Amino acid sequence: MRRALPCLAPLCLALPLVAAPASARASGFDAPLIGSGQSGPVTDDAAATWWNPGRLGTLRQPELQVGAGLVFGAIGYQRDLRGQYQFSDNLGFKTPIDPADIDPMKFGQQQKVRATPVGPALDLYAAIPAIPDRLVFGVGVGIPYVALLGFPKDGPQRFAGQSIFLAAPHTTLAMAVRAHRVISIGAGVSYVLGTLSLSKIQDFGAVDLFGDSLSRPPIGQANDFGANAPPQVRELDVLARPIEIKQAIAHGISFNAGIALQPTDKLSLGLVYHHGANLTFHGKFRLDMNDEFFTQDLAAQGLQYKPLVTGKTTVRLRLPKRITLGAGYRISKRFGLDGFVSYVFYQDFDRIRIRLSSPDLAQPGLGLGPDNDQNLIRNWKGTVNTEINGRIEATEKLRVSVTVGYNSPASPDSTLDVFSPDGHRMIVGAGIRHRFSPRFALLADVKTQFIVPRTNTKSDYDLGNGRYTMFIGAAMVHGQFRFGTPGGKRAKAKAKATPSRPPSTAPQPDAAADDPAATQPPASEAAPASDAPASRGGPGVGGPTPPPPPPVPEPGH
């Protein structure tokens, strides 16, 4: 029976965790939405705390951005068995397997499986200018990395995974210094609280320790079991042991740093570095060894597990580093574009180091101790992620934005599997922002990702061959609240001293247009109109700031 799991975020990518080498997979597990759909490395909003802390330096007014929504998805997989397998209720352990024991029906396309995760999504970011036009603090909680999947327990993908939940929410404290009207720099420190749960069927035929223990005295049987086991000795019923890791917790520290450039009033640039984090999850595991093969049949030879082995587990992995270059350009008064290109060092995610520890794992007669270390080889590749966002100021208060993008795959064919429905990922999104007042705007975004259906025929050991489809969507609503006076009391005083101009009748392209003081220096300090920033999304999905700036609205307007 297929089981849909609630999903916190849409990108259902997985972390392959198990005490087996090279069977579970994952791919890039970036969450699709951080901040609003219009947030980005050249966007002037509180979500810059994550996207580009340098961009915080352009904010002149305290801002709170709170988002909630749903993520949903549909991940499909049809396994294609291309190797030879023996009957699953057989126990041939050394090739060649007797042809009579080869299952002729275990070949070709298998039952399709699908996961349809749905779940809530939340984030919160705030920006607080401490020294007007000079120093801004940002704080926020978001979940940039998440993976959640639930597949049928008995599906053909069960050896790759049954369910997984991985989330790495970041709580970030950032600071930006506006060094010059053209440049701001910023940095943030993130506390990462990771959590991980998963379940899968562990194929002991693919476990080095198991193969080694059979090959050594006292059993001393040459066998093909282990990480490099051929399909002929894999996926045997007796060696298929369910394992769960539940709510493992990791604590980590990360940081980001960014530069925001405003060379002209139409062009914004940003360069950001995210360091990623080393995470060591600590949790508990449950390994079902309740098969008489493991519990009693070979007890005299030293193989005797408890039916249920429980213990502690540690899982070590690294969230990847990334470098992002963003740019925004205000093409016209009502239309602007911005985007970014990231290179994500997913090659950091080359392996997952797992340790299962339990006195009940020890098999002294076979030379096995209480600790079971496994390296799950991932061999992911660095990915290029890019998005372009176009914005149209439909009315004075309404902005419409459209996003398209592309992410290159992280998982190579060799390690692709159902927990990493990865591929050439296309991104399409749309959003609106309606500014009800200078202090409040509502942003609604829908963003979807899908991969070009990927057919894999080069999976190592035939583990992940087949056809993959993936669709993930996120629908979020963000409330954007601004407080106080742009630029502080001094700016307010100056604004009062400046004669008012007649209100502009033209729709303003971004929040800055609504409230230029929120992101621009006072007129006396402002750069020439041509230098006004073109920012993407956020409070200002980057339209050009038309010179001269509109009148500063009165508080409460």
Added chain:
Amino acid sequence: MTARHHLRWLAGATLLAALGCSEDTVGLPGDPAPIGVGETRDVELRYLRFDVKGFAKTNTLAALRAMPRKVLQDVWLLDLDARPLLVNALSKLRDMPEAEVAALPIAGQNMRKLVLMTPDNAELEGTKLEELIAISAAVGIPPAKCLSDLVGIGVTDPVIPVEVIADVMLQNVVSTHPNAQTRRGPVDAEHPDGVYPVAPGHIPLTLADVITNFEDMAERFGPVEGHPGFVLEAKGISVVEDEFSMTSKVNANALPYKGIDLSNGDVASVNSVGGQIETLHDFSDPDWMQITGLVPVPKVQTLGFGLVENDAFVPGGDSREPAPTGNSPGWDLLPWEFERLILDMASAAVADTPAHCNDYELGTGVSAFTGCIDDDGWVTLETFNGVGSPPPPAYMWDLELELAQVRLHDGGLAEGEADVAMTITDVEVGVPPEQMIEQVKANVQANPEALREFASLLTDSTVGAADFYYVRGIDSLPADQQGDWLFFVTEDDIALDEDGNPVRPYGYDAPGFFADPQLGDKRSDTREVDGDSEHEKIRVAPGDVLYAGGDDGGVFRIDVLDKPARSHLALSITRVR
């Protein structure tokens, strides 16, 4: 709550999805309850082969000693030739230092004199041969010369060599001992009582003897059932070292069969190794069995042995008849009594002595004395010209019997008080370990069935109380043996307890599978399937209905259900009474 718990709670609360993801996928079965009359229970059996090749099972001394002694005693390794042990023991006695001799009881010292007796040191006084002393003096030759000439040996040669003594003791004492005549073994058609003969003069050696360094040697080969025994004391026997191990390579399905305990429908395991005993070892591999840790020179630190004498003086014979022994009443004694042993020893000692006569002359050249012995060992001593009174004709053993008895009682021992009991030290067993190993391998190879229980014990995989079990006739078997079979258990399938006794009685009134609940129409037989021709068995297919009796007296209906998988069999069990 600890800070760590707070963090976990925080993570769980923040990440709501985690709650939805939580689901146990690991569970454990409960204990089965007895099946009531009319109750039905479905059971699935699996046939799984773990075919090991050259699987080397090493058993250390500690592991072996932990096994039931009864089983180890049934693992016959070899019949140990006792002759070297006896020869060594007698040689030790012969060569014993004088200080130790003094510590022997008088009978023991006298016995030692007999072993050492030569024509030169023979004390003929008080016997019929005493006259030889006077005759020899008359003819001017030493009595020893006269005696040695008569038996055809040198004057310092033993009258009865140690080897002869040993052979006779093997024949008369060892071979007649009840525990050295037979040993236990597997019951088969040729040995329906499970009793096997032991080679004469040999001691049956079991695995229990080896691993215990023959700790019960004196008990087994001491006095028993009227036999005086030939080992009165045995201490410090060293056969194996602490590093002893016995490794055997096996080719077998190492997994047990899966069967059903009809009483509760529980899946139980039946050791499969016993059923594969014929093919268990690859005897073409010279290393199919390796034994290490036997001491280079097996020894007995303290060995006490003895002989019993008849309570009466037993005269030698005086007639050639009945041939070939003569008429000494000693021949009618039990073979292990001292007097009978002397007769046999003396008889054996002169068996190869050719017929001859020695003529002794006086200084005048006149023949004075003639001593002859013929091919039968009949001794004739004649004197001429009034030179002494020679003993009457007799067999040589008759003369020696008298001599031995007299000498045994030297020191004032009365008849019946000269039972011999001696203790000697550091006696080599006399069989080198390499020879023992080769004999063990040869014996086990010739009769691997002897290892059935032992081999089954090594895998020790019988669990529960299966009444029958499932075997899939694999594709490599002949067509009429392929398919799904149910095997009814035999007595050999019952597990053994720590003492080597069956954990449950074989309480089946009607073993096998039947077509009717009265268990009158048997459908199973013992045809050969996968090398087995001992178990009642029947091939089954979906839809079949059978009946079988459990060991609790219940009768059960067995419905064969559709096959769940190639090597699985689904059954429905209903208790009908």
